[in-house]
Amino acid sequence: MIMADSKENTNKDCGFATRAIHAGQEYDQWSNAEIVPPIVTSITYYQNNPAKMECHFYSRMSNPTRDSLERCLAALEDSKHALVFPSGSAAVTALLHLLESGDHIVASVEQYGGTRLLLIDSAKHQKMEVDFVDSQDVNEVEAAIKPNTKLIWIETPSNPCVKMSDIAAIAKVARSREGIIFAVDNTLLTPYFQRPLELGADISMYSCTKYMNGHNDVLAGALMFNSTEFLEGLQMVQQKYGSILPAFDCSMLNRGLKTLSLRMEKHCENGVALARYLEKHPKVVSVSHPVLPSHPHYELAKKQTTGNCGLFAFRISGTVYEAKKFIQSLRIFASSGSLGSFSSFAMIPVCVSHTSLTEAEREKFGIFDTTIRLSVGIENVEDLIKDLEQALDKTFK
Numbered sequence: 598m599i600m601a602d603s604k605e606n607t608n609k610d611c612g613f614a615t616r617a618i619h620a621g622q623e624y625d626q627w628s629n630a631e632i633v634p635p636i637v638t639s640i641t642y643y644q645n646n647p648a649k650m651e652c653h654f655y656s657r658m659s660n661p662t663r664d665s666l667e668r669c670l671a672a673l674e675d676s677k678h679a680l681v682f683p684s685g686s687a688a689v690t691a692l693l694h695l696l697e698s699g700d701h702i703v704a705s706v707e708q709y710g711g712t713r714l715l716l717i718d719s720a721k722h723q724k725m726e727v728d729f730v731d732s733q734d735v736n737e738v739e740a741a742i743k744p745n746t747k748l749i750w751i752e753t754p755s756n757p758c759v760k761m762s763d764i765a766a767i768a769k770v771a772r773s774r775e776g777i778i779f780a781v782d783n784t785l786l787t788p789y790f791q792r793p794l795e796l797g798a799d800i801s802m803y804s805c806t807k808y809m810n811g812h813n814d815v816l817a818g819a820l821m822f823n824s825t826e827f828l829e830g831l832q833m834v835q836q837k838y839g840s841i842l843p844a845f846d847c848s849m850l851n852r853g854l855k856t857l858s859l860r861m862e863k864h865c866e867n868g869v870a871l872a873r874y875l876e877k878h879p880k881v882v883s884v885s886h887p888v889l890p891s892h893p894h895y896e897l898a899k900k901q902t903t904g905n906c907g908l909f910a911f912r913i914s915g916t917v918y919e920a921k922k923f924i925q926s927l928r929i930f931a932s933s934g935s936l937g938s939f940s941s942f943a944m945i946p947v948c949v950s951h952t953s954l955t956e957a958e959r960e961k962f963g964i965f966d967t968t969i970r971l972s973v974g975i976e977n978v979e980d981l982i983k984d985l986e987q988a989l990d991k992t993f994k
């Protein structure tokens with residue numbers, strides 16, 4: 598029997614799926630013993646003692662729906678703390694408030710374009726320095742560290758070619774210097790497939806807009822960590838700066854987490870099947886998926902991750918004309934710039950997500966004019982294969 602009768606019980610000894618379903622959801626915290634955490638829209642709370650504000654008193658400071666979600670997220674990461682923000686970008690912005698002017702950031706060059714621009718912009722406004730390095734080479738990270746380095750920021754795996762940085766090796770480098778915060782954007786794999794804190798990172802960051810919510814209907818972000826020192830600094834961004842995820846969105850995200858393990862298993866299974874199918878297709882030049890021995894991080898993936906999210910890239914013959922024709926011929930895969938949802942998406946990185954890079958940078962990342970990114974959903978895999986097949990036939994007929 599699962600003990601869910603105490604607010605303190607976070608189902609610590611249970612497996613991932615059990616924690617996703619029960620942690621933070623204890624019914625005795627609610628006045629009607631709700632099984633589903635209520636959406637508390639009240640921004641203020643009656644105080645029995647007018648001389649001392651107790652528990653929840655104003656929703657910018659704390660909100661019961663948000664608390665319940667944050668406790669569930671912390672249980673998924675096995676972290677002491679989890680804080681949610683109104684988007685992944687807001688979570689990164691909060692994290693940057695742990696830094697001061699004059700600090701130096703070492704960041705992955707291959708990362709989400711929005712975060713790259715955010716780092717450049719924040720560095721300018723907060724008078725910090727940022728250097729982008731190839732974090733897939735731990736020596737480059739180490740060589741970039743300066744006496745004022747305060748943050749090592751990596752994203753692994755990268756999008757769209759699923760290239761990986763060695764979290765444990767970079768953690769060792771970060772540990773060898775004093776005062777460096779090592780943070781990992783774990784949006785793509787989620788704590789279900791990759792555990793940055795266990796591998797030595799200080800902060801695990803998520804755009805919950807993607808797999809964590811998984812239903813294309815909430816923008817949200819989260820930071821998970823163990824340090825109480827970070828808690829004060831990061832909570833200040835929620836409480837003083839007002840970077841708050843609304844209760845309704847907290848409830849939606851909390852619901853999304855209930856099926857995270859099932860969804861990730863299916864994304865992984867479908868992604869692997871499609872990668873293996875595409876690898877054999879005569880009009881496909883290459884497939885970049887870590888389950889294939891041809892992938893540069895095939896071994897690291899086995900060591901560091903327990904699965905893949907279904908996001909990967911492949912390159913077709915021809916020119917960008919064929920790439921566009923292919924996308925337009927798809928019937929089930931939607932042409933979309935986002936990722937991480939139950940439904941399948943396809944897009945051309947050079948036209949959508951990686952437009953700010955130079956051609957040389959793109960080629961170094963493995964992105965060409967005819968590179969297609971798939972975010973494989975959880976539909977029936979036979980239908981997805983048929984869809985790719987008919988679109989390739991139509992493109993090259």
Ligand SMILES: *Cc1c(COP(=O)(O)O)cnc(C)c1O
Pocket residue numbers: 684685686687709711712752782784785804805806807816817818
């Ligand atoms: C989408 C995304 C972000 C930004 O998150 P938002 O919720 O869109 O602000 C950051 N990192 C990665 C890897 C992403 O995919």
